[in-house]
Amino acid sequence: MNSVFDELYQKYHHDVFQFLFYMVKSRELAEDLVQEVYIRVLKAYDRFEGKSSEKTWLFSIAKNVAIDHFRKQKGWKQRLLESFDMSARQVRDDQPLPEEMALQSEEIQLMYKCLDQCTVDQRMVIIMRYIHELTISETAEALSWTESKVKTTQHRALKTLKKLMEEMIEKEGMTSEKVTAKR
């Protein structure tokens, strides 16, 4: 087996996998995408200059893989979902929770559902900053953003999540028609 692969796997495999999982919310998809990350990493490893840390470099590649995946998907599915925005949310909300989530508290389950109603940028920042506990500068490096862009995106993401969470808590027990009407 490739020694570079072995080393990267030992150090970062679960981090990369988890990041992708929270981005795409599917174990199978995350498994495919993590492989794509390795392929890109191994092809480009000779050119890795060590300007950034290995960890943020891997995250930046994982980010690109995830974005590419969304772009590909957008072809037919996303466009359809966007045109029927409300039903789209419904469909997503009805996705079964993965087993890891089913065991968690209600709050966490709600948060998990709210996550994919943020924009892709916001989701990336939230996952990196709070789930992976990267610093602002690490996140900026992984996303090739400025630190201030990380900060503002993070701020907006929390605002969005707060709003979504509150809405969800409020609507508990309510029918979906009422939520729609309220908006």
Add this chain to the structure above:
Amino acid sequence: MKKSQLSDKQLEEILGQMPKIKDHRDSRDVYQNIAHRVEKRKKMPAWVIPGAALAAVLFLAFILSPGLLGSNYSEQKSMDSSSADGAKSSMEMNTASRDDTANESASHKESTFMMDAADGEAEEKSKEIAAMDKANPYEGLISLYPEETDTETSEIFTYAIPDDQAMAIVPVTVTIPKKEGKSRIDSYTETMPMLKEEEWGLTDYYPMDATWNFDEATKTLTMDVKQNNPYRDGSTANVIFVDSMTQNLSQAGIDKMVLTTEGEPGIDMGNFGPMKELPINTGTSKRRAYLFLSVEGMPNPYLVPTKEQHKTIGEAFEQMWKGDEVGYLSPSLPDDFKLAKTESNNKVLEITLTDDTALDESFLPNLEAILMTASEFDYTGVRFTNANIDQLGPFNLNEVLPLPLAPNKKNIN
């Protein structure tokens, strides 16, 4: 929880409690899935395919470029070589005669010496030297002449050899010392491996991949080839084969040639179909014209017979002015060489030149082409009338000129 109660801190806490998600797969399984894509690319760098394409292009260019330069080049070459051949080739042929006629070696050695000294000087000098010594005056010439060889002691073999483009078949003549108790056929086949086709600017063709057997009583030569013999493929291969065998054997005292493939009768000859026997036409005159084929690095052009047979020598001369149909062989007579008349007088070809035809030394190869062509028309000699010079190379134009025995002599020792 109420609407206004969620602070950033609480949100961050919830996010921090999100479960850790793990990939349950083993690292080896993951690597297995990506190995084919990672490793394959490494084995084949990006330059391989363009590199291979470039190599192919260069290879094609290499093969095609001589063909593109082809005919123009050879014509020019024939003009160049005809003027420059004398001195150069006399050197080369010195060595030939030294070995050929062992009984005259003493006088020859001396002449070789003399020729070396006169090397840089013009053709007239060599004529004087020829007169002084009994050196072979025909040495620098293209064809083999009766005076320069003793048929009692040596065998003359003419092999038909394809040129380097396999477009023409060049008859090449070699002389080897006769050996006691050895049949002509044996000597003929044993000489094949000694031919230096590539050195002569031709295609390596001999020895032939065949077993030979000659029955003295019936004068039948049997040639046995393997199943995958090279003579069946492609029109050129078998045309060359049939041509070369008929040319080779026409004077070998053979009545019949039988062809077999691994003991079974017949050889599949492609164009000709299966052939069990090869007709050997003995004695009949072939009536072909001889044209020039210039080969790079050779002092003289080769004399190559045409495929066409001509009714009269006049027609043959016409073709010698024109060259062959496809333009591969170049003309062997210059435009400014004009005939007033040709006639046959007691088997001697009488050629009368027009008053404005001026011959010089550079005409020597052309003269050889005339002599070689005349030899195909049952003449015993050629005499010129109204030639402006008396002597051309070894030939005295006031006398009847001898006809050559065979074209394109080469030394194989």
